[in-house]
Amino acid sequence: MSYSDDTRLLVEIASMYYEEGAKQAAIAKKFSISRSLVSKYLAKARDLGLVEIIIHDDLLHPYRHLEEKVKRKYNLDEVICISSSGAEMLVKRLGVTTAKYLSRIIQPHHTVCISAGTTVQEVAMNFSSKNQLPDVRFVPMVGGLGEQHMNLQANIVCELFAKSSGATAIEQHAPIAVDSAEAKKVFMDQSFIKNVFHQAKQADIALVGIGGLPVYSTMTKAYLSEDREEIADDLATADIVGDICYNFIDSAGKLADCKWNECVLAMNLDELKKIPRVVAVAGGKDKLEGIHAALIGELVNVLVTDEQTAKALLAKIE
Numbered sequence: 001m002s003y004s005d006d007t008r009l010l011v012e013i014a015s016m017y018y019e020e021g022a023k024q025a026a027i028a029k030k031f032s033i034s035r036s037l038v039s040k041y042l043a044k045a046r047d048l049g050l051v052e053i054i055i056h057d058d059l060l061h062p063y064r065h066l067e068e069k070v071k072r073k074y075n076l077d078e079v080i081c082i083s084s085s086g087a088e089m090l091v092k093r094l095g096v097t098t099a100k101y102l103s104r105i106i107q108p109h110h111t112v113c114i115s116a117g118t119t120v121q122e123v124a125m126n127f128s129s130k131n132q133l134p135d136v137r138f139v140p141m142v143g144g145l146g147e148q149h150m151n152l153q154a155n156i157v158c159e160l161f162a163k164s165s166g167a168t169a170i171e172q173h174a175p176i177a178v179d180s181a182e183a184k185k186v187f188m189d190q191s192f193i194k195n196v197f198h199q200a201k202q203a204d205i206a207l208v209g210i211g212g213l214p215v216y217s218t219m220t221k222a223y224l225s226e227d228r229e230e231i232a233d234d235l236a237t238a239d240i241v242g243d244i245c246y247n248f249i250d251s252a253g254k255l256a257d258c259k260w261n262e263c264v265l266a267m268n269l270d271e272l273k274k275i276p277r278v279v280a281v282a283g284g285k286d287k288l289e290g291i292h293a294a295l296i297g298e299l300v301n302v303l304v305t306d307e308q309t310a311k312a313l314l315a316k317i318e
Contacts, residue, residue: 242290253297
C-alpha cells in the first residue's frame with residue numbers, strides 16, 4: 001500500500017493534527033513514518049481539498065470583505081474602511097487612517113500633490129514617517145482659500161506634511177478662484193503659478209478630499225461670502241453633487257456646467273486622472289453622492305472611507 005495515495009490515511013493524519021491537536025512527532029510514531037513525511041501528507045491533504053483552512057479575521061480586520069466588494073464594484077486599486085461609530089470624530093479618524101496609509105506608500109523621490117480642506121488637513125496633522133524623506137516633494141494642486149480659512153489651505157497642508165517628514169513643501173501663490181474666466185486665463189498663464197501646477201501634474205500620488213453639495217462646502221462659504229451672488233445663484237441651480245480639487249462635479253463624475261468651474265484655479269479633472277495613484281479620503285452621508293460620482297467618473301483609484309458610506313456605495317444603482 002502506498003501511503004501517499006491512501007486518502008483514508010491522509011484524512012486520519014489531518015484529523016489528528018488539525019482536530020485533535022496532535023504533534024507531528026506523535027503522528028509519525030503512530031504510523032511509523034518520519035516527521036517530514038507527516039508534513040508532506042498534511043500538505044497533500046490541503047492540496048486535495050481534504051483540509052480547508054479558513055482564517056476568521058473578522059475581529060482583526062472586520063471590513064475586509066466590505067472593502068473587497070467596494071473595490072470590485074468601482075474597479076478601485078484599494079479601499080480602506082473604518083468604523084462609522086463616533087460620527088463627531090469621523091474626520092479625525094479618517095485623517096489618522098489615511099496618514100498611516102500614506103506613510104506606507106510614499107517612497108523616496110516621490111512627488112505628492114495635495115488638495116485642501118478639513119479632512120486633508122487632518123491627514124497632514126497625523127502624518128509621520130519612520131524614515132525622513134528629504135527627496136520627497138509635497139505640491140499644492142489648488143489655489144488658496146484666503147485668510148478666513150488659512151489653516152486649510154493647500155500651502156499650509158503641504159508644510160505640515162513636510163515638517164513631519166523632512167520633505168520639501170512647494171508653495172502656490174494663487175487664490176482659489178478669481179472673478180471671471182478671462183481673469184483665470186491670465187492667472188494660469190503666470191509662470192510662477194504655471195510652474196507649480198506643472199509640478200503637481202507630474203506627481204506620483206495625489207491626496208484629495210471629496211466635498212458634498214455646495215451648501216456644505218468650506219470653499220464656497222469662504223468665497224461666496226464676498227458678495228458674489230451670481231455664482232451663488234448658479235451653484236444653487238446647477239447639477240452638482242460634490243467637488244474634488246475644488247472642481248464641482250455632476251452625478252456622472254463629470255465637470256459640472258457652472259460659473260464657479262470657469263473661475264477656479266485648480267488642477268482639472270483630466271489632469272487628475274493621469275496621476276498614477278489618486279487617494280481620496282471622505283465619509284459621511286452628506287458626501288455620499290459626491291463620493292459615488294467621483295468613483296463612477298474614475299477620478300480616484302484609492303478610497304478611504306467609513307463602514308456606513310461603503311455600504312451605501314454598494315447599495316447605489318449605477
